[in-house]
Amino acid sequence: MSETSSRLDLEHVDPDEVREETMIINMGPQHPSTHGVLRLLLELDGENVVSCQPIVGYLHTGIEKNCEYRTWQQGVAYVTRADYLAPFFNELGYCLAAERLLGIEAPPRAQVLRVLFCEMNRIASHLVWPATTGMELGAISMMLYGFREREVILDVFEAATGLRMNHSYFRIGGVIMDLPPDGPAQIREFLRVMPGRIREYERILSENPIWLERNRGVGHLSADRALAFGVTGPMLRAAGVARDVRKDEPYCGYETYEFGVPTASEGDCYARYLVRVEEMKQSLGIVEQCLDRLAEPGPVMVEDPKLRWPAQLEVGPDGIGNSPAYVRHIMEESMEALIHHFKMVTEGISVPAGEVYQPVESPRGELGYYLVSDGGHRPYRVKIRDPSFVNLQAVPAMLEGALVADAIAVIASVDPVMGGVDR
Amino acid sequence: MISAVPGVSVFDDWFANFWVVLVVKAAAVLVFFLVAPLLVGYMEHKVLAHMQARLGPMYAGRFHGWAQLVADGAKFIQKEDVIPAAADRWVFSLAPAVALIPYIVLFVVVPFSNTIYAENLDIGIFFVMAIGSVNVIGVLMAGWSSANKFSLIGALRAAAQLIAYELPLVLAAASVVMQAGTLSLIGITEAQDRYWFVLTQPIGFLIFMVASLAELTRPPFDMPIADSEIIFGAYTEYTGLKFAFFLLTEYGGIVALSSIASILFLGGYRGFLGIPDPLWMAAKIGALSFVVIWLRATYPRLREDQLQRFSWLALIPLALLQILVVGFVKVAVG
Structure with a gap:
C-alpha cells in the first residue's frame, strides 16, 4: 500500500494550487476482465500505468x-x-x-x-x-x-x-x-x-x-x-x-x-x-x-x-451415485458388506x-x-x-511502462x- | 403520388404551407431515425450471432426475434433512472440528448432520390461534417459529469479519437467535393452519373470508412467504451432511457455515416436495373452497415496509442495524397 499511495497526499491539499497528480483506479474485484475477483490497484498517469498491485483473496474458500x-x-x-x-x-x-x-x-x-x-x-x-x-x-x-x-x-x-x-x-x-x-x-x-x-x-x-x-x-x-x-x-x-x-x-x-x-x-x-x-x-x-x-x-x-472405495458407482441422471445393485447388496444381502461400507465411508x-x-x-x-x-x-x-497464484506475482513486473490496455x-x-x- | 419534378422535395410539392412542410419534414426525419437504427441493430444481433456460431434473438415477436429491439426499448423505459450522487445532474441528464440530436439533424440533408429528401442545402457535406462532430461533446459531458474515473478516461479517449479522425474524414470528403465540384449532397450524387467515385478514389473511400468507424467508436476502434478495460467508458453510470439514447446514437451513427459514405463514394441513390432510387440508397446503407458489423466480428480492439499513430502516420498523409492526386487530375483534365 505505502508504495502506491505515497504520491497522493490527500491531507495537505491546497485548492488553488495547480497540481499534477496520478489517478488511483481500482480495477476489480468486480470488473469485466479480471477473471473473476482479482483486484488490481492501478496508479495511472493518463493512460500510462505507473504502478500496479494485484490484490487477491476475494475468492478464498478455505x-x-x-x-x-x-x-x-x-x-x-x-x-x-x-x-x-x-x-x-x-x-x-x-x-x-x-x-x-x-x-x-x-x-x-x-x-x-x-x-x-x-x-x-x-x-x-x-x-x-x-x-x-x-x-x-x-x-x-x-x-x-x-x-x-x-x-x-x-x-x-x-x-x-x-x-x-x-x-x-x-x-x-x-x-x-x-x-x-x-x-x-x-x-x-x-x-x-x-x-x-x-x-x-x-x-x-x-x-x-x-x-x-x-x-x-x-x-x-x-x-x-x-x-x-x-x-x-x-x-x-x-x-x-x-x-x-x-x-x-x-x-x-x-x-x-x-x-x-x-x-x-x-x-x-x-x-x-x-x-x-x-x-x-x-x-x-x-x-x-x-x-x-x-x-x-x-x-x-x-x-x-x-x-478402494467400497461402493460401485455409476453415472445416473443426476451425476454419480451408488448403483442400485450395490445398494441392494449392502441393504438386503450382506451385513458384512454394510459394516465395511460404513467403516470406509465414515472413518476412511x-x-x-x-x-x-x-x-x-x-x-x-x-x-x-x-x-x-x-x-x-x-x-x-x-x-x-x-x-496462477505464483504467476500473478509477475504482473507488476510485466506492466512496467505499460498502458491501461x-x-x-x-x-x-x-x-x-x-x-x-x-x- | 411522388412528385416528378427533380430537385424539388416531395414534401414541398405536397404541402404548400411553410409550417405544415416544416412539421412534416421533421416528423419524416424523426420516424426514419427511429426505424433505421432498429433495423441495423437487429441486423447486428443476427449477423454477429451467425458469424459467431450462435442464433441470436429467436423468441421476441416469434419470427426470428424480430421484435427483440422493441422489447429492449420497452425494458429500458422501465429501468430506474439512476443519477449518481456525486454527478453533475444537469450535465449528466443533458449529455444523451447532446449526443443523439446531431445524428437526427444530419438526416435532414440525406437524399433518398432526387425528390425524396427534407432539405437540399448548398453546403450539404459541410453541414454533415460540422453537425456530426457535435456528438463527441455529449460523450465528453457524460464522462465528465458522471464523477467516475472510468467514465472520465473513456470521455478523454473519445475526444482524442475525434480529433485524430475528424481530419482524415474531412480530407477524404474534401477530395470528393473537389471532384464533384459541389458541396450539395444531391449535387455530389448527380455528379456520379457515369461512374461512382469509389472507382476514382478507392483510397479515399477506405480512409472515409475507417475514420467513420473511429468516429462512431465502433470496433476495432471502440477504446472509448472498451468494456473490458474501462467498464463502459463514458456511459458507465447511465441506466434506463438515457443509456438507451446512447445506444440509439451508436446505431443512428452507423446509419448516418453509411448514408454519407454511400452518397460520397457509391453514387448515393443512383442505381441501375430500373430499381427505384430509394431502394438503391437503402441497399447501399445496409451493405455498408453490414461491413461495419462484420468488422466487429473479425478484429480485436486497437490500443489508444496505436489508434493515434495509425491516424496521424497513415490515414492523414494518405488523405492528403488523395487530395493532391484529385487536384492534379482536375487541373490537367478539366
Missing part, C-alpha cells in the same frame, strides 16, 4: 483447511474445486501425493485414463484462454469459438464422470469407474474435428494485424525474471525455458508418451499465445496415444479392499505418517500438492502450490483462475 477436517478420500471433492478450469489436475496432484504416502500405485489402465482426462482438460482450459483473452481484447468471435469447442470436451467429461466440472473422478488408488462404452468413439470424433478448429483460430488470430499489435512486445518477461518469480507453465516456456513437469519429473507414465514441449523465445503475450496453441496440438497427440492404450481392458482401481482410510510434495503440470504451470500425514484418517496438512492483455496472458489463486 479448501486447504477444510481438507484437514475430512477423510483422505473426501479431500478429492474439495481440491477439484480449487482451480475450476483444471479440476482433473487438482484431483491428480492430490491423489498422486496420497498414493505416494500410501506406497501404492494405480493400475495401468487407471493411469492411462488419468493422462487421457488431464490432456483433454488441458485442451479445455487452453480453449478458455483464447476465449477470454479474445473477449478482453475485443475479438468477441474467438470467445464463442473457444467455448463451443470446450463444450464438446465437457460433454465427454459429463458422459464419463456425470459432471461437467468438479468431477471427483480420480480417487486415491485409481479412478472411480471406467469410460462409458461409447466414450472412445466420442473422443475420436473430437480428435477428428479439433485440428481443423485450431487451424481456424490460427487463421483468425495469428496473422491478424491488430492481434499482433496488441500482443507482440507486450508484457515482456525474460527467462531470468520469470525464474526469479517462480513463474512456471506456458509463461515460462514462452520465455524460452523448456520446463515441463511431465518431462522433468514424469508421473502416470508420461515418460512413455511421445509429445513435445513447445517453447518460444520472445517472452511476450504473443509468445504465450503461440505456446498455448501448440500445447493444444501436443495434447491432442497424447489423447490419441491414450486411446490406443485403452484397447486392453483392465482394472481401474487398486484391488486392496482396505483402500489411514495413511502412514510422513510428508510428500507431488507436482503435476497443470495448464497454468507447476501445480504442487504438499501433503502431511500424522498417520490418522485425515490429512494433517494440505498445501496447494497453485501456479496492456494491463488487460497481460492479465489475460497469465490466464489466472482465481479459484486456484485464493483456494
Whole structure:
C-alpha cells in the first residue's frame, strides 16, 4: 500500500494550487476482465500505468483447511474445486501425493485414463484462454469459438464422470469407474474435428494485424525474471525455458508418451499465445496415444479392499451415485458388506505418517500438492502450490511502462483462475 | 403520388404551407431515425450471432426475434433512472440528448432520390461534417459529469479519437467535393452519373470508412467504451432511457455515416436495373452497415496509442495524397 499511495497526499491539499497528480483506479474485484475477483490497484498517469498491485483473496474458500477436517478420500471433492478450469489436475496432484504416502500405485489402465482426462482438460482450459483473452481484447468471435469447442470436451467429461466440472473422478488408488462404452468413439470424433478448429483460430488470430499489435512486445518477461518469480507453465516456456513437469519429473507414465514441449523465445503475450496453441496440438497427440492404450481392458482401481472405495458407482441422471445393485447388496444381502461400507465411508482410510510434495503440470504451470500425514484418517496438512497464484506475482513486473490496455492483455496472458489463486 | 419534378422535395410539392412542410419534414426525419437504427441493430444481433456460431434473438415477436429491439426499448423505459450522487445532474441528464440530436439533424440533408429528401442545402457535406462532430461533446459531458474515473478516461479517449479522425474524414470528403465540384449532397450524387467515385478514389473511400468507424467508436476502434478495460467508458453510470439514447446514437451513427459514405463514394441513390432510387440508397446503407458489423466480428480492439499513430502516420498523409492526386487530375483534365 505505502508504495502506491505515497504520491497522493490527500491531507495537505491546497485548492488553488495547480497540481499534477496520478489517478488511483481500482480495477476489480468486480470488473469485466479480471477473471473473476482479482483486484488490481492501478496508479495511472493518463493512460500510462505507473504502478500496479494485484490484490487477491476475494475468492478464498478455505479448501486447504477444510481438507484437514475430512477423510483422505473426501479431500478429492474439495481440491477439484480449487482451480475450476483444471479440476482433473487438482484431483491428480492430490491423489498422486496420497498414493505416494500410501506406497501404492494405480493400475495401468487407471493411469492411462488419468493422462487421457488431464490432456483433454488441458485442451479445455487452453480453449478458455483464447476465449477470454479474445473477449478482453475485443475479438468477441474467438470467445464463442473457444467455448463451443470446450463444450464438446465437457460433454465427454459429463458422459464419463456425470459432471461437467468438479468431477471427483480420480480417487486415491485409481479412478472411480471406467469410460462409458461409447466414450472412445466420442473422443475420436473430437480428435477428428479439433485440428481443423485450431487451424481456424490460427487463421483468425495469428496473422491478424491488430492481434499482433496488441500482443507482440507486450508484457515482456525474460527467462531470468520469470525464474526469479517462480513463474512456471506456458509463461515460462514462452520465455524460452523448456520446463515441463511431465518431462522433468514424469508421473502416470508420461515418460512413455511421445509429445513435445513447445517453447518460444520472445517472452511476450504473443509468445504465450503461440505456446498455448501448440500445447493444444501436443495434447491432442497424447489423447490419441491414450486411446490406443485403452484397447486392453483392465482394472481401474487398486484391488486392496482396505483402500478402494467400497461402493460401485455409476453415472445416473443426476451425476454419480451408488448403483442400485450395490445398494441392494449392502441393504438386503450382506451385513458384512454394510459394516465395511460404513467403516470406509465414515472413518476412511489411514495413511502412514510422513510428508510428500507431488507436482503435476497443470495448464497454468507447476501445480504442487504438499501433503502431511500424522498417520490418522485425515490429512494433517494440505498445501496447494497453485501456479496462477505464483504467476500473478509477475504482473507488476510485466506492466512496467505499460498502458491501461496492456494491463488487460497481460492479465489475460497469465490466464489466472482465481479459484486456484485464493483456494 | 411522388412528385416528378427533380430537385424539388416531395414534401414541398405536397404541402404548400411553410409550417405544415416544416412539421412534416421533421416528423419524416424523426420516424426514419427511429426505424433505421432498429433495423441495423437487429441486423447486428443476427449477423454477429451467425458469424459467431450462435442464433441470436429467436423468441421476441416469434419470427426470428424480430421484435427483440422493441422489447429492449420497452425494458429500458422501465429501468430506474439512476443519477449518481456525486454527478453533475444537469450535465449528466443533458449529455444523451447532446449526443443523439446531431445524428437526427444530419438526416435532414440525406437524399433518398432526387425528390425524396427534407432539405437540399448548398453546403450539404459541410453541414454533415460540422453537425456530426457535435456528438463527441455529449460523450465528453457524460464522462465528465458522471464523477467516475472510468467514465472520465473513456470521455478523454473519445475526444482524442475525434480529433485524430475528424481530419482524415474531412480530407477524404474534401477530395470528393473537389471532384464533384459541389458541396450539395444531391449535387455530389448527380455528379456520379457515369461512374461512382469509389472507382476514382478507392483510397479515399477506405480512409472515409475507417475514420467513420473511429468516429462512431465502433470496433476495432471502440477504446472509448472498451468494456473490458474501462467498464463502459463514458456511459458507465447511465441506466434506463438515457443509456438507451446512447445506444440509439451508436446505431443512428452507423446509419448516418453509411448514408454519407454511400452518397460520397457509391453514387448515393443512383442505381441501375430500373430499381427505384430509394431502394438503391437503402441497399447501399445496409451493405455498408453490414461491413461495419462484420468488422466487429473479425478484429480485436486497437490500443489508444496505436489508434493515434495509425491516424496521424497513415490515414492523414494518405488523405492528403488523395487530395493532391484529385487536384492534379482536375487541373490537367478539366
